[in-house]
Amino acid sequence: MKFTFLGQNCFLFHYKGKSILSDPFYNYQKEQSGFDIKSHKIDYILLTHAHGDHIADVDEVLKYYPEACIIGVPEVCGYFEKAQHTCDLNLGGSTKIDDLKISMVAAYHTSSFPDGKYGGVPVGYIFKFPDERNIYLAGDTGVMADMELFPRLFGKIALAILPIGGHYTMCPMQGAFAASELLKTSKVIGCHFDTFPPIKIDHPSAMRHFEEKNVNLVLPKLGEEFKF
Numbered sequence: 665m666k667f668t669f670l671g672q673n674c675f676l677f678h679y680k681g682k683s684i685l686s687d688p689f690y691n692y693q694k695e696q697s698g699f700d701i702k703s704h705k706i707d708y709i710l711l712t713h714a715h716g717d718h719i720a721d722v723d724e725v726l727k728y729y730p731e732a733c734i735i736g737v738p739e740v741c742g743y744f745e746k747a748q749h750t751c752d753l754n755l756g757g758s759t760k761i762d763d764l765k766i767s768m769v770a771a772y773h774t775s776s777f778p779d780g781k782y783g784g785v786p787v788g789y790i791f792k793f794p795d796e797r798n799i800y801l802a803g804d805t806g807v808m809a810d811m812e813l814f815p816r817l818f819g820k821i822a823l824a825i826l827p828i829g830g831h832y833t834m835c836p837m838q839g840a841f842a843a844s845e846l847l848k849t850s851k852v853i854g855c856h857f858d859t860f861p862p863i864k865i866d867h868p869s870a871m872r873h874f875e876e877k878n879v880n881l882v883l884p885k886l887g888e889e890f891k892f
Contacts, residue, residue: 714783829863
């Protein structure tokens with residue numbers, strides 16, 4: 665799998681010829697990421713919750729790729745009337761993209777659409793690969809006890825993508841605790857930081873929190889690509 669950081673909680677994942685775009689919010693900083701939606705076919709739109717900084721660009725994705733399938737809770741899937749294809753999971757549910765199993769797990773946050781409509785519950789996802797390795801895409805969340813169950817239920821969390829901006833989600837100190845003590849992972853890619861003034865972080869301080877827990881933290885640059 666290859667994936668690219670496009671800002672906030674927006675990542676473009678590529679796996680076996682399929683593209684999965686999480687929480688579309690790529691236009692806000694596209695002058696830095698260089699991302700052009702017209703140049704990347706999107707097969708799936710993976711949504712963690714209904715807040716504006718996670719769904720802002722869904723309609724544009726559907727404009728260019730009407731066949732794209734939205735994956736999310738029923739309330740989120742039902743909101744997008746232009747969507748021709750949806751996969752309305754709920755907590756504990758899973759779907760498969762080729763041999764990649766994607767399971768919906770809880771998140772500790774709120775969820776409502778910008779127009780005030782109910783967005784269901786916030787969620788995260790576990791990507792389980794055939795070799796039994798897992799990526800945890802947390803979405804927006806605070807620290808929660810459920811995290812301790814994830815490696816026990818799904819197996820080793822080889823990589824966690826965690827929000828660490830504080831104010832609306834975990835801060836770096838809390839993220840480091842979650843990674844080390846609960847998720848039992850040694851590698852984290854941070855997200856949901858520096859986008860707006862309330863979630864600006866001190867990078868050296870953030871790195872120290874994770875180093876103290878023996879966890880490798882990556883603070884991705886916009887447009888940066890990773891391989892897993």
